[in-house]
Amino acid sequence: MKKVNVKKIYGKIKIVENFPDFKVKVVDNFPDLKVKIVENFPNSAGKWKIVENFPDFKIKIVENFPDFKIKYVENFPG
Numbered sequence: 264m265k266k267v268n269v270k271k272i273y274g275k276i277k278i279v280e281n282f283p284d285f286k287v288k289v290v291d292n293f294p295d296l297k298v299k300i301v302e303n304f305p306n307s308a309g310k311w312k313i314v315e316n317f318p319d320f321k322i323k324i325v326e327n328f329p330d331f332k333i334k335y336v337e338n339f340p341g
Contacts, residue, residue: 274319275312275320281323283321286322286328287333288325290333296332296341297340299311300312
């Protein structure tokens with residue numbers, strides 16, 4: 264697993280199949296980061312705006328060997 268400060272991963276996110284910045288597993292329990300999908304102001308920990316162009320980070324959703332684990336939430340991202 265890469266040493267990554269997951270709290271710094273926010274902003275415009277593109278979900279890709281190839282050449283991701285990070286590989287992420289979606290879990291229900293014990294996530295490294297709680298993610299809220301937002302339309303505006305993805306400017307703090309865990310707030311992601313899904314985009315097609317000009318992403319801050321590229322993410323690949325995987326089942327095995329993730330760089331970190333996320334859980335989608337409605338409240339209290341981070």
